Amino acid sequence: MSVRHFLTLLDLSKDELRTVISRASELRQMQHKGEIYRPFVGRTLAMIFEKSSTRTRVSFETGMGQFGGQALFLSPNDTQLGRGEPIEDSARVISSMTDIVMIRTFAHERVETFAKHSSVPVINALTDDYHPCQLLADMQTFFEHKGDIQGKTVTWVGDGNNMCNSYILASEQFDFHLNIATPKGYEPNSELVARYAHRLTLTNSVADAVKDSHLVVTDVWASMGQEAEQKKREADFVGFQITPKLLDTADKDVLFMHCLPAHRGEEISYDLLDDPRSVVWDEAENRLHAQKALMEFLLKDKIKLA
Structure with a gap:
């Protein structure tokens, strides 16, 4: 059987995504009840971090521990990846010694290249283009609080x-409509917008999008690697702060999410x-x-499986 990877949400079918989310809620309940479930005894997760992290490292490392496996933290400072070894070679070696890899x-091309040469599943734990693991947690959270998101309206600010x-x-993948409110010049990937135009409404008006x-x-105005743009972005994003008053214009049962870390006083009040x-x-x-x-x-x- 061919190796399955998770580099974007498109790597799982719609039904598979819902199965994973339903299982995630079951695992949350089991963990909260103190149930011991250790299907990964003897299994190893390689965690390759070329970007720093709090939630990603803690959730993956804790998850493997709870499952009875072990997680290896690998950074460019202590592996050959940081000394110029081709990623294809690293992929072949690391995957030959471990059971699953997150990067x-x-x-994004680095994750794709690694997966192409890996003999075990590879998980995209964030690239400059996509953050699919966060979306699993977000969808799980919505399902747990409000039920199915199908047919709902979601707004990205x-x-x-x-x-x-x-x-x-x-x-x-989850069949909802997405409003996207960005300042001019900060629109999302044009190819994605064109491909999924039937799902999207793009605007520069936060009020119109949230209604x-x-x-x-929402997310921070300056992501990792964009720190030099902080002051310019603060000016460009004036008027794009989410506040309780703004949420009052949304549906009466609206939820608010942020992948964290949050900058209070900037993208949120x-x-x-x-x-x-x-x-x-x-x-x-729910990342865990x-x-x-x-x-x-x-x-x-x-x-x-249990």
């Missing part, structure tokens, strides 16, 4: 970045994370459960 890096790109793919939405999502419509803490925790479900799915032919 957090800059160029802010930069047309990797998270925005992933929400575009999610709109297709009657069931889910509102200082009080927004304490608003009862904010589910960011459940969203953050969604990724456990994903790894279980990708290795299902090698393990005995």
Whole structure:
């Protein structure tokens, strides 16, 4: 059987994505009840970090530990990846010694190249183009709080970045309409917009985008690697802050999400994370459960499920 990878949401079918999310909620309940489930005893996850992280490292490493496996933290500072070894060679070697690999890096092509030469499943834990693991957690969180997202209206506010790109793919895979509100010049990938135009409404008006939405999502104005643009972006993004007052114009049952870390006083008001419509803490925790479900799915032919 060919190796399955998870580089974008398109690597799983619509039904498979829903299966993973449903399983993630089951795993969350099991973990909260203190149930011990260790299907990964003797299995190893290689975690390659070329971008720093809090939630990604903690969730994957904790998840493997809870499953009875082990996780190896690999950074460019202590591997040959940082000394010029071709990624194809690293992929062949690392995958020959481990059972599954996650990569957090800059160029999406690096993850694609690694996966092409890997003999085990590869998970995209974030690239400059996509962040599919975060979308699994976001969808899980919505399903747990409000039920099926099919037919709902979701609004993305802010930069047309990797998270925005992933929400575009999610709109297709989970069958919802996506409003995208960005400042001029910060629109998402034009090829994705053209391909999924039937799912999208693009605007420069936050008020128009948020009105009657069931889910509102945002991210920092300057992502990792864009720190030099911080001051310019602060000026360009004036008027794109999410506040409780703005959420009042959305659907009465609206949820607010943010992949974190959040910059209070910039993309969100200082009080927004304490608003009862904010589910960011459940969203953050669900990175653990969604990724456990994903790894279980990708290795299902090698393990005995509970």
